[in-house]
Amino acid sequence: MTLMRSSLDTTTPEFHDNHAAMVDKLDQLTAEHAKAVAGGGEKYVARHRERGKLTARERVELLLDPDSPFLELSPLAAWGSDYQVGGSLVTGIGVIEGVECVINANDPTVKGGAINPWGMRKGFRAADIAAQNRLPTISLVESGGADLPTQKDIFIPGGRTFRDLTRASAAKIPTVAIVFGNSTAGGAYLPGMSDHVIMVRDRAKVFLGGPPLVKVATGEESDDESLGGAEMHARTSGLADYLATDERDGIRLCRRVIARLNWRKQGPEPARDYADPRYDEEDLLGIVPADLKIPFDPREVIARVVDGSDFDEFKPRYGTSLVTGWAQLHGYPVGILANARGVLFGEESQKATQFIQLANQTDTPLIFLHNTTGYMVGKEYEQSGIIKHGAMMINAVANSKVPHLSVLIGSSYGAGHYGMCGRAYDPRFLFAWPSAKSAVMGPAQLAGVLSIVMRQGAERRGQPYNEEHDAAMRAMVEGQIEAESLPMFLSGMLYDDGIIDPRDTRTVLGLCLSSIHNGPIAGADGFGVFRM
Incomplete structure (x- = not known):
């Protein structure tokens, strides 16, 4: 067995702050659920x-x-x-x-x-x-x-x-x-x-x-x-x-x-001798920082979700800001893709593409754990082919035929949301943690882009730029995007299937995996043209 070793220290002030912030979000969620009930x-x-x-x-x-x-x-x-x-x-x-x-x-x-x-x-x-x-x-x-x-x-x-x-x-x-x-x-x-x-x-x-x-x-x-x-x-x-x-x-x-339906599942049966994770699910409340700019290790989440905390990591030394590997969840074999440091580079995109192809070769469902700010930008990365590498990953996700399950646990911005199988890519199920945020980009970045565009427009017209108006615009836009990025707003729009307590992640994914196995599980025969 390839047992995961947790390095999470639950005694630190950071863990307690994260835990308290998550509990506060869960209290807010409970109040909103009560309105539906x-x-x-x-x-x-x-x-x-x-x-x-x-x-x-x-x-x-x-x-x-x-x-x-x-x-x-x-x-x-x-x-x-x-x-x-x-x-x-x-x-x-x-x-x-x-x-x-x-x-x-x-x-x-x-x-x-x-x-x-x-x-x-x-x-x-x-x-x-x-x-x-x-x-x-x-x-x-x-x-x-x-x-x-x-x-x-x-x-x-x-x-x-x-x-x-x-x-x-x-x-x-x-x-x-x-x-x-x-x-x-x-x-x-x-x-x-x-x-x-x-x-x-x-x-x-x-x-x-x-x-x-x-x-x-x-x-x-x-x-x-x-x-x-x-x-x-x-x-x-x-x-x-x-x-x-x-x-x-x-x-x-x-x-x-x-x-009297004589109903039979068409997918393969799960293993019956699986073990529970070795680490406490309660820890999941303290892993994700309240400030999503602070990175966290998704392996700590995986160790508290998969059977026996047993995880075979794929290409662990290559494309290290994306964790990929094989595991079992409630007896069902799964492949997992989890963002480690937010940004997706060319190496991560190629790694993901190969991993998705392998999952389709073996008819293995895929789980995507989102915490991404998107694909890397900049002259060096454009010249190295980030567009074609990102397109390769998105192609693989779009044409993969094995069932996909997505969980937004942190940020899910830009085309990274697409590459990690966001709503538009038809995951069988998509859930969010209360900590999740999703938008075309972060609020500060979006407001900053608008500011630059407006400033350049004023310069072309030969007009002075109103800094006071700019500051007010940025504050307004940041507030709007922040509000529209929050999980309750997105859930209200039906962009997910529900916001879940992190401690319920294993149970929810297990119910989903059991449900998808009512039908046959089969991978793709082809993926179209990959731009190499």
């Missing part, structure tokens, strides 16, 4: 309960296998917007009758579960995860359809929801809908396009147009039950496959449907 607020939650209904999260909890984890996705969607944090939708991956499934649950305490632009995007992301990882999808439906005041943002792209359901069915990936309440207008197509449909008696109402619309459109008088009630759909229209007596019975029926 609160749904529409006490008033609307109380009204929902008075009607004898379970909340969205209670439905999810009852659906899952007892004591099994739920990996919630995009919990801070819509953060910083005018919409409720969470986007009126709960999404995540959970285990039902031993089968990993993507679960989407409307939150009826937020505008009756109506879908707003952020909830729509959150649902799209969940559908992508289900498709890429071959995961059955369970929809817990109680929604009035589109949030009508935002229809211009929802109607046209929103049709993708139904497209994704039909494509999943065509790919033999099961879809199940439990209808707990209203499923109106376009929302009626959600159960209509699911493989299996369960409706709750006296609660479910599924129709393209409710009684008022039918009256206006056709002059016909009707009531909810005869037009779209669960009993009618079970006995007359045939839309309901199962009629549940109440919500808990609907959840029971869904679990029986999943149990």
Whole structure:
């Protein structure tokens, strides 16, 4: 075994400062998560309960296998917007009758579960995860359809929801809908396009147009039950496959449907005799400095995440600002790329390219641990070919076919974000630590570039440059970029799948690896042209 030796000193003032800063960020994160859990607020939650209904999260909890984890996705969607944090939708991956499934649950305490632009995007992301990882999808439906005041943002792209359901069915990936309440207008197509449909008696109402619309459109008088009630759909229209007596019975029926799927994973089984890391996960709170300009050794993170703290480093003496190597995580073989000193040079780019090719040769998933300020700039580096070397690495990442998992633990700036498999490069999952920041470049650098450009413009026009205005501009820009680089802002934009406690990194990556192995794991056959 190639056991890692930790040199982390947990007694130093630096470690304690880092730990305290991370705990403070986690406290802030907890407060923001509480907003999503609160749904529409006490008033609307109380009204929902008075009607004898379970909340969205209670439905999810009852659906899952007892004591099994739920990996919630995009919990801070819509953060910083005018919409409720969470986007009126709960999404995540959970285990039902031993089968990993993507679960989407409307939150009826937020505008009756109506879908707003952020909830729509959150649902799209969940559908992508289900498709890429071959995961059955369970929809817990109680929604009035589109949030009508935002229809211009929802109607046209929103049709993708139904497209994704039909494509999943065509790919033999099961879809199940439990209808707990209203499923109106376009929302009626959600159960209509699911493989299996369960409706709750006296609660479910599924129709393209409710009684008022039918009256206006056709002059016909009707009531909810005869037009779209669960009993009618079970006995007359045939839309309901199962009629549940109440919500808990609907959840029971869904679990029986999943149990009968005869579901099998297509990826290789993990090793069963793996060991936990040799070092304490609590240490992960004190590794990353509050000031990301201060370097840290990602090996200390790796040693607290991989099985047995066993890591075979690849090319340890070449391209030393990027750590690459082989390990195992919860029994699954993985390759790891982790930034060590921020900047990526030509050597690191070539090293990464070869490593990614090797992972594809052996069908090994890759984990990217981000802490990069980007590729090196300057005359010497341009002349040595940093563009073509960086392009080589980005080419390898873009055309790699093995699953990628990304975790932003520090900075993730510029093209380095791309080379380390940022969101645009379709990692199967991307999570961030509370310490992470991501933008086109650091706030000070971006403000400095704008200052130089404006100063040069004034010189060309023969005008004096206003230094006071320059200082105000730089301060404003730095503040804006700093705010837009923070993980809660980026998570609200759905640029990650969630912000995680560093101590949960091993667990979260293990859940992700287990999920991706529902489908086959196969590397690329080719990578196109590498500019040498």
